[in-house]
Amino acid sequence: MADSKMAKAKLGEFLAAVSADYEVYGPKADNGVVTFGRIASADELALTYSNSTVSAKELFLPKTETVYEFDGENFVDDPLPEQKRVVLGLRPCDCRALTLLDGTFDCERVQDPFYVTRRANTVLVALACDRPLSSCFCTATGGDPYGEEGVDVLLSDEGESFLAKAVTDRGKDFLEQYGKFFSGKAAGKWAERAKAASGKMTCDLSLAEVSQRLDGLFEDDMWERVSQKCIGCGTCSYLCPTCYCFDLIDDKTATGVKKIRRWDCCMFQSFALHASGHDPRPITAARFRQKIMHKFNYHPQRCGLNSCVGCGRCVRACPVNLDIRQLLGDILAAAPSAASE
Ligand code: SF4
Ligand code: SF4
Incomplete structure (x- = not known):
């Protein structure tokens, strides 16, 4: 589908139509915190944010989720999240981050059914970033x-309006499905806008x-x-x-036990502790x-890409102001001969 355009005045009507077919998710602001x-x-919808405080990751990899349950007699898998969803207004860096997570949860070696089902059932309608923060370094x-x-x-x-462009076939189908809200063939100045933003x-x-x-x-x-300043709080990773990183724990129920997956963090003291002590x-x-x-050496060696999209959240939220860009600059400044010794 060629570029098209939707007047912002139609956003409410558009959302009502989409909500009849999909669960709709988007950025919401609460006291300046966007999730x-x-x-x-x-x-x-809080669409004027620069970047959300919390990423959209948890819509695909929830903080906690039950994987299966043992009721005392049988093992029962938790139902897969089959509902069709649209995530509206996330930034290109967060969409790119999902392609990196695919390399772990939807790859040749591993097909995580919960993650794969959520990815397959979700349309990502991203909002390009015209006002990157000083802490952003996606480029x-x-x-x-x-992107x-x-x-x-x-x-x-x-x-007064949103320019819209289908990037994938799924996006094309989505724009066609709600075509009455978009005026077709609205030639947008994408290249100029992208250049100004970068x-x-x-x-x-x-x-x-x-x-x-x-x-x-x-x-x-x-x-x-x-790492002298780091207090191991895990904010950067979360x-x-x-x-x-995740952990699998058992939670007792009235008749048996639930296997629960929950986020974990390699910055925590107990993360790598063996049962032996x-x-x-x-x-x-x-x-x-x-x-x-892991982010800048093991991951690129395994998947070909650094496991960082430069969203800058760790820079903005670290309570002791550790700045990953400064560290990366120091690593790059190390003499190649010293680094490869
Ligand atoms: S947010 Fe900062 S202090 Fe907390 S674990 Fe990360 S680097 Fe360390
Ligand atoms: S390491 Fe920091 S800048 Fe990179 S993707 Fe993670 S939170 Fe964003």
């Missing part, structure tokens, strides 16, 4: 404020070589130094759209190194 939740009307990681990776439909806020990015890091530089830094004493990462520096190595 993704179920949307019942256009009034609830350094290969993304873009107008289309993982996006089904891309919207751009033109003031021109506002302030980070000039280039992370193409960071994985290679990290190869020789495992034993480096820099980890002690850079807000990160690409972090996916041995802890291969007993100090903060080792845990901090694990997080950085």
Whole structure:
């Protein structure tokens, strides 16, 4: 479908029509905190945010979910989340983050049924980013404020209307299904708008070589130094759209037990603790190194891409102001010969 356009005045009517066919989720603001939740009307949508405080990750990988239950006699799988959903207004960096999570939960080796079902049943209608924050660095990681990776439909806020562009066949079908709300063939200045947005990015890091530089830094004493301030709170990982560590726990029920998957975090002291009492990462520096190595060395070696989309949430939310961009800059500044020794 060619570019099209929807007047913002039609948003309420559009949402009512979409809600008849799908569960609709979008950004909601509460005291300045923007999270993704179920949307019942256009009034609830907070579409003027720069980036959400919490990413849309939990719509695909909930904080906790029951995987199966043993009722004392039988094992019963929890029903798969079959409902059709639309997530409206998430940023391109969060859509790109989902393509990275696919590499873990929907790949040749692993097909996580809950994750795969949610991904298959969800249309992603992203809103391009015209006002990136000073903490955003998506372009350094290969993304873009107008990026289309993982996006089904891309919207751009033109003031009185939204420009809309189908990126995938699923997006094309979606725009056609609700075609009466869009005026067809609205030639949008996508390239100009995208250029203006990426021109506002302030980070000039280039992370193409960071994985290679990290190869020789495992034993480096820099980890002690850079992690000195870290209090291991896990905020960075919980807000990160690409972090996916989880734990499986048993919860007793009246007749049996439930197996529950819940988010975990490699920055926590107990994360790597073995049942024997041995802890291969007993100090903060080792845990901090694990997080950085996983994102920028192990993940690219396994999947070809850094596990960071430059959303900047960890920069904005860290209580002790640890800035991952500064650390990456230091790693890149390390002499290649020293790094590969
Ligand atoms: S948010 Fe900051 S202090 Fe908390 S674990 Fe992450 S780096 Fe450490
Ligand atoms: S590491 Fe930080 S900047 Fe990168 S995706 Fe995670 S939260 Fe965003």
